[in-house]
Amino acid sequence: MAGDQAPLDRDEDAAARVALTWLAEPGNRAVWTMVQDIGAPATMKVLLAGRAQDASLRTGVQSRSAKGDARRLADAALRQAARLGARIVIPTDDEWPGGVDALATLEVPVPGRLNRDIRPPLCIWVRGPWPLGETLGQSVAVIGARAATGYGTHVTGEIAYGLADHEWTVVSGGAFGVDAAAHRAALAGGGRTVSVLACGVDRPYPSGNASLFEQIAETGLLISEWPPGSEPLRHRFLIRNRVIAAATRGTVIVEAAARSGAVQTMGRVLELHRKAMVVPGPVTSAMSVGCHELIRANPAVRLVTGLPQVLEEIGRIGDYTAERSRGPEHQRDHLDEESAVLLEAVPHRGAADPAELAAKAGLHLRTVLRRLSLLETLGLITRHPNGTVTLRPSRPQLAQEATT
Amino acid sequence: MAGDQAPLDRDEDAAARVALTWLAEPGNRAVWTMVQDIGAPATMKVLLAGRAQDASLRTGVQSRSAKGDARRLADAALRQAARLGARIVIPTDDEWPGGVDALATLEVPVPGRLNRDIRPPLCIWVRGPWPLGETLGQSVAVIGARAATGYGTHVTGEIAYGLADHEWTVVSGGAFGVDAAAHRAALAGGGRTVSVLACGVDRPYPSGNASLFEQIAETGLLISEWPPGSEPLRHRFLIRNRVIAAATRGTVIVEAAARSGAVQTMGRVLELHRKAMVVPGPVTSAMSVGCHELIRANPAVRLVTGLPQVLEEIGRIGDYTAERSRGPEHQRDHLDEESAVLLEAVPHRGAADPAELAAKAGLHLRTVLRRLSLLETLGLITRHPNGTVTLRPSRPQLAQEATT
Numbered sequence: 001m002a003g004d005q006a007p008l009d010r011d012e013d014a015a016a017r018v019a020l021t022w023l024a025e026p027g028n029r030a031v032w033t034m035v036q037d038i039g040a041p042a043t044m045k046v047l048l049a050g051r052a053q054d055a056s057l058r059t060g061v062q063s064r065s066a067k068g069d070a071r072r073l074a075d076a077a078l079r080q081a082a083r084l085g086a087r088i089v090i091p092t093d094d095e096w097p098g099g100v101d102a103l104a105t106l107e108v109p110v111p112g113r114l115n116r117d118i119r120p121p122l123c124i125w126v127r128g129p130w131p132l133g134e135t136l137g138q139s140v141a142v143i144g145a146r147a148a149t150g151y152g153t154h155v156t157g158e159i160a161y162g163l164a165d166h167e168w169t170v171v172s173g174g175a176f177g178v179d180a181a182a183h184r185a186a187l188a189g190g191g192r193t194v195s196v197l198a199c200g201v202d203r204p205y206p207s208g209n210a211s212l213f214e215q216i217a218e219t220g221l222l223i224s225e226w227p228p229g230s231e232p233l234r235h236r237f238l239i240r241n242r243v244i245a246a247a248t249r250g251t252v253i254v255e256a257a258a259r260s261g262a263v264q265t266m267g268r269v270l271e272l273h274r275k276a277m278v279v280p281g282p283v284t285s286a287m288s289v290g291c292h293e294l295i296r297a298n299p300a301v302r303l304v305t306g307l308p309q310v311l312e313e314i315g316r317i318g319d320y321t322a323e324r325s326r327g328p329e330h331q332r333d334h335l336d337e338e339s340a341v342l343l344e345a346v347p348h349r350g351a352a353d354p355a356e357l358a359a360k361a362g363l364h365l366r367t368v369l370r371r372l373s374l375l376e377t378l379g380l381i382t383r384h385p386n387g388t389v390t391l392r393p394s395r396p397q398l399a400q401e402a403t404t
Numbered sequence: 405m406a407g408d409q410a411p412l413d414r415d416e417d418a419a420a421r422v423a424l425t426w427l428a429e430p431g432n433r434a435v436w437t438m439v440q441d442i443g444a445p446a447t448m449k450v451l452l453a454g455r456a457q458d459a460s461l462r463t464g465v466q467s468r469s470a471k472g473d474a475r476r477l478a479d480a481a482l483r484q485a486a487r488l489g490a491r492i493v494i495p496t497d498d499e500w501p502g503g504v505d506a507l508a509t510l511e512v513p514v515p516g517r518l519n520r521d522i523r524p525p526l527c528i529w530v531r532g533p534w535p536l537g538e539t540l541g542q543s544v545a546v547i548g549a550r551a552a553t554g555y556g557t558h559v560t561g562e563i564a565y566g567l568a569d570h571e572w573t574v575v576s577g578g579a580f581g582v583d584a585a586a587h588r589a590a591l592a593g594g595g596r597t598v599s600v601l602a603c604g605v606d607r608p609y610p611s612g613n614a615s616l617f618e619q620i621a622e623t624g625l626l627i628s629e630w631p632p633g634s635e636p637l638r639h640r641f642l643i644r645n646r647v648i649a650a651a652t653r654g655t656v657i658v659e660a661a662a663r664s665g666a667v668q669t670m671g672r673v674l675e676l677h678r679k680a681m682v683v684p685g686p687v688t689s690a691m692s693v694g695c696h697e698l699i700r701a702n703p704a705v706r707l708v709t710g711l712p713q714v715l716e717e718i719g720r721i722g723d724y725t726a727e728r729s730r731g732p733e734h735q736r737d738h739l740d741e742e743s744a745v746l747l748e749a750v751p752h753r754g755a756a757d758p759a760e761l762a763a764k765a766g767l768h769l770r771t772v773l774r775r776l777s778l779l780e781t782l783g784l785i786t787r788h789p790n791g792t793v794t795l796r797p798s799r800p801q802l803a804q805e806a807t808t
Contacts, residue, residue, distance in 0.1 A: 151686055280684035280696060282555055283709040292684060292709050299703050305687040305696050 007385050008039055014090050016040035017123040018227055019074035023047055023061045025117050026225035027103070027239050030054035032119035036373035040122065044070065077227035084228065085217075086127045086201050097124070097136040099247045102272050106242075117239045118268075120246075121225045127201045128194075128221035135192050135221055139169035140314055141244045141251040143262050144178030145287050152178055152255035152287055155279055155306070157185040159252060162307035164191020168314070171196060171248050173240070174204050174213065178254045178262075183216055193220040196247075198240040199232035200224060241265040250275025250314045252304065256290030263290045270300055275313045277304045338363060339371045346381055351388035412443055418494050420444035421527040422631055423478035427451055427465045430629035431507070431521035431643050434458035439526060440777035448474065481631035488632065489621075490531045490605050501528070501540040503651045506676050510646075521643045522672075524650075525629045531605045532598075532625035539596055539625055543573035544718055545648045545655040547666050548582030549691050556659035556691055559683055559710070560585040563656060566711035568595020572718070575600060575652050577644070578608050582658045582666075584616055587624070597624040600651075602644040603636035604628060645669040654679025654718045656708065660694030667694045674704055679717045681708045742767060743775045750785055755792035 017040045024031045030052065034043040048065065052058040064070070078088065089095055103120040126132050142160050144152060160170045160182040170186035170193045172179040179195075186193035193216055199205045201222045204213040216222055225243065226236065241261060245251060245268035256262040269276045278295050280303055281288030294301045304310050345361040346352060352360075358368040372389060375381045382390050421444045428435045434456065438447040452469065456462040468474070482492065493499055507524040530536050546564050548556060564574045564586040574590035574597045576583040583599075590597035597620055603609045605626045608617040620626055629647065630640065645665060649655060649672035660666040673680045682699050684707055685692030698705045708714050749765040750756060756764075762772040776793060779785045786794050 151688065155687060279687055280692075280699075280707070282686055283559060283683055284555065288684075289709070292707055295684075295699070295707050296713075303684070303696055303699050303707070305693070309700075 008041065008092075010090070010092065013040050013092070014088050014123060015071070015074050015078060016044045017090055018077055018088060019044050019070040020047070020122055021225060022073055022077075022227060023064050023070050024057060025236070025239055026121050027117035027119050027242060028057065029117070029119050030057045032104075032122065035122060037370045074227070077229065080202065080228050081125065084127065084202050086125055086228065089124045089126055089132050090122070091120075095126075095131040095133045097133045097247050099136060100124075100243055103242055103246050106268075106271055118242055121243060123225070124243075125201045125224045125227065126221055127217045127223075129219070130192055130221055132221065132223065135169050135194060136171065136247045138167065139171045139194065139248045140310065141171040141248040141265075142178070142182035142254065143172050143244065143251060143265060144254040145256050145260065145262070145290075146175045146177040146179075147257070147287060148177035148181065148255050149281075149285060149287050151281060151285070153181040156181040156254045159254070159279075159307050159310055160185035160193075161189040163310070164189030164193070166307075166311060167191065169194055171244055173197070173237070173244070174206070174209055176206065176208065180209055180212055183212060183220070187215060187219060195220070195222050196240055196244050197222060197224040197232070198226070198236035200226055200228040200230040202228040205232035237261055238264060242268045245269045245274060246272055248274065250277055250310075252277040252279065252310055253291055253294065254279045255281060255285075255287040256294070257286055258289045258293060260290045263294060266294055266301065270298060276301045277310055277313055278302070279304055338367055339375060342368060342371045343375055343380060346389055346391050348391060351384065351390045353388050357389065412445065412496075414494070414496065417444050417496070418492050418527060419475070419478050419482060420448045421494055422481055422492060423448050423474040424451070424526055425629060426477050426481075426631060427468050427474050428461060429521050429640070429643055430525050431523050431646060432461065433521070433523050434461045436508075436523035436526065441774045444526065478631070481633065484606065484632050485529060488531065488606050490529055490632065493528045493530055493536050494526070495524075499530075499535040499537045501537040501651050503540060504528075504647060507646060507650050510672075510675055522646055525647060527629070529605045529628045529631065530625055531621045531627075533623070534596055534625055536625065536627065539573050539598060540575065540651045542571065543575045543598065543652045544714065545575040545652040545669075546582070546586035546658065547576050547648065547655060547669060548658040548660050549664065549666065549694075550579045550581040550583075551661070551691060552581035552585065552659050553685075553689060553691050555685060555689070556582055557585040560658045561589040563658070563683075563711050563714055564589035564597075565593040567714070568593030568597070570715060571595065573598060575648055577601070577641070577648070578610070578613055578617065580610065580612065584613055587616060587620055591619060591623060599624070599626050600644055600648050601626060601628040601636070602630070602640035604630055604632040604634040606632035609636040641665055642668060646672050649673040649678060650676055652678065654681055654714075656681040656683065656714055657695055657698065658683045659685060659689075659691040660698070661690055662693045662697060664694050667698060670698055670705065674702060680705045681714055681717055682706070683708060742771055743779060746772060746775045747779055747784060750793055750795050752795060755788065755794045757792050761793065 020031055020040060020043060031043065046052060047061045050058060050062060052061060100120045103118060106118050124132065140163055142156060156178045163170050164186040170182050170191060172182040172195060174195045174197055183193045183195060195216050197204055201224045204222060213222060241264055245265055251265060251269045251274065253262045253266060266276055278291045278301055280291055295303050302313055304313065341361045342357060342363060345357045354365060354368050358365045372381065372383060376383050380392060382392050424435055424444060424447060435447065450456060451465045454462060454466060456465060485492065504524045507522060510522050528536065544567055546560060560582045567574050568590040574586050574595060576586040576599060578599045578601055587597045587599060599620050601608055605628045608626060617626060645668055649669055655669060655673045655678060657666045657670060670680055682695045682705055684695055699707050706717055708717065745765045746761060746767060749761045758769060758772050762769045776787060780787050784796060786796050
């Protein structure tokens with residue numbers, strides 16, 4: 001298994017990733033790890049053969065396969081997307097948004113079914129004219145309550161308009177209330193706005209925002225991990241939220257009821273060391289209860305009262321790449337011990353092959369191959385077509401990649 | 405000088421303290437330190453003889469003495485107060501509020517005229533039926549903007565009424581807006597309320613609150629450091645604020661404009677390690693700007709959204725005495741080196757006289773006598789009429805004193 005690391009055909013890789021998203025929810029840890037180890041096509045074969053090691057994954061795949069052929073559904077989705085003007089973006093594409101890869105290192109302290117679905121997307125469906133990675137590279141999420149008050153939509157508008165005016169991309173969901181107000185204000189400000197959906201990009205939910213979604217598809221981006229035709233199932237919003245948290249430099253919550261989805265998103269924002277910003281409101285308003293809870297619960301959550309303080313938190317355009325280029329050093333801190341030992345074994349100059357690395361690090365070859373996948377995903381090494389491995393230490397190179 | 409430590413006549417002491425408050429603003433560090441060292445009557449003699457070491461104090465006393473005889477004015481004030489039903493409370497009185505003595509240890513990092521006036525009151529004028537110390541022993545300050553909004557007065561009312569209902573004394577200034585709303589709600593809740601004035605208790609300011617002040621004088625307490633007849637001069641509010649901060653277990657700011665008096669009070673609250681609580685509001689309201697600034701500026705400031713969180717911060721009635729009884733250990737950390745050495749020299753059992761302590765600590769007798777005054781003020785030792793000194797380690801005893 002671990003041996004078939006020959007360069008993949010891009011379209012085969014993409015089709016397999018789409019099929020995998022149909023066989024298991026995006027972010028599934030077992031699937032993502034297998035894809036890192038043996039690639040998407042091989043992972044699909046293992047799953048379809050009923051040989052997944054993870055029992056709940058095996059059951060899930062079996063149940064979904066009974067409803068249709070994953071490969072055929074993936075092909076159909078790709079053809080339908082082409083007709084819609086949608087495209088699929090995968091990690092080897094230039095426009096892949098680097099920020100979401102941080103989900104690879106997320107710790108999962110609390111067990112539970114939904115918490116399994118926290119790994120990076122396998123692929124992202126996109127509708128809209130902008131390169132995805134560049135657009136998300138300088139972005140801020142502005143999210144909050146569906147049942148926003150006049151106060152909430154007003155403050156959302158002020159912040160989102162100002163962000164657009166300062167050339168920041170505004171990211172949000174697609175809900176009524178704060179989300180819709182954020183998109184509208186960003187569009188009014190002549191900026192880019194990205195709606196991250198929990199359903200197919202062909203039929204954005206809720207349909208009451210249809211004209212807004214059309215406008216976003218024309219002048220911003222509609223994106224989703226789920227194939228066209230997918231339903232906005234309830235649990236998918238929680239899975240989707242991790243992408244909003246990871247893909248942006250920071251998240252602003254304007255209004256949120258107690259224990260709302262926005263509060264869950266902020267948990268991810270904090271875990272990912274992104275900027276967590278919350279707008280307070282009247283203590284007499286139920287729509288600010290979640291906001292005040294967040295400020296009280298965690299000193300890393302910053303109270304912000306408007307655009308100037310949001311800009312102060314996220315820094316200037318351009319600072320982000322500088323910060324992102326320090327990312328790998330930070331990510332090293334999160335490596336498991338085997339990966340850390342292996343990374344130490346990679347020579348600072350020149351290349352090494354996996355067998356050499358296995359000998360130098362004192363690890364099994366199989367372990368080395370698994371860990372190299374992780375290190376590559378984290379942008380710490382490069383694996384070349386001839387099988388050799390080199391370090392990726394260069395900061396300018398990383399900074400450049402972070403903005404493409 | 406240092407020798408005249410004979411027990412003072414209470415009325416002579418009180419009259420001298422009143423006169424000193426007329427000769428220099430309450431809280432004046434030079435005056436307070438002299439009173440600790442040589443007593444109030446001797447301090448008054450030194451000042452009136454133009455022999456104060458502190459140059460600005462000497463000038464101030466000279467200028468004020470030109471306007472009238474301090475002793476005569478003090479006698480007149482005491483007679484007038486008796487007619488009003490007001491009384492003077494001094495540190496040796498049972499009803500002296502122990503909380504204000506914490507001002508003895510306040511650091512003054514920023515130089516400046518007003519910052520000199522931070523030491524404990526020399527005396528406190530009181531109108532009203534309750535013992536002062538007991539009333540302030542379980543108290544919370546609720547303060548804020550004069551130009552409070554409907555939101556601010558509503559939230560103030562909810563919190564102050566609830567505090568009264570839970571048998572907490574509500575403390576505030578006397579201003580329109582949040583202060584008046586706090587007093588009214590506490591009175592409506594059947595609780596005790598204390599208005600800390602920056603002018604004489606005979607003519608509380610502003611006169612627009614006259615009927616409220618009359619009601620407070622009947623069922624709560626009007627208190628002031630300034631003698632009857634004193635004007636509410638602008639700088640006196642800043643001096644007054646330190647008493648609100650020190651005498652209460654915590655301070656809640658409901659609404660405050662940027663750089664307002666309430667914000668200055670909260671600085672003192674933090675310096676004194678009291679509970680600092682702030683109610684957020686709409687970011688669109690100028691009356692919440694100071695509140696949000698406070699929450700952003702200092703992690704020790706707690707955002708509170710209503711009575712339950714205020715009660716959670718301040719703890720239950722009764723906890724305070726337990727906490728106060730740990731005070732002396734805490735105060736030891738703030739002692740200067742000479743005082744710390746001297747305190748070490750006091751025997752754990754039995755008494756010692758100053759000469760023995762000087763020999764044991766390796767300090768001059770004069771220094772010992774000065775430092776013993778400070779240690780006594782901090783409640784760490786007792787000086788007996790025969791001149792001997794004993795430790796005051798007993799926690800139950802301290803706890804008892806904290807509630808009298």
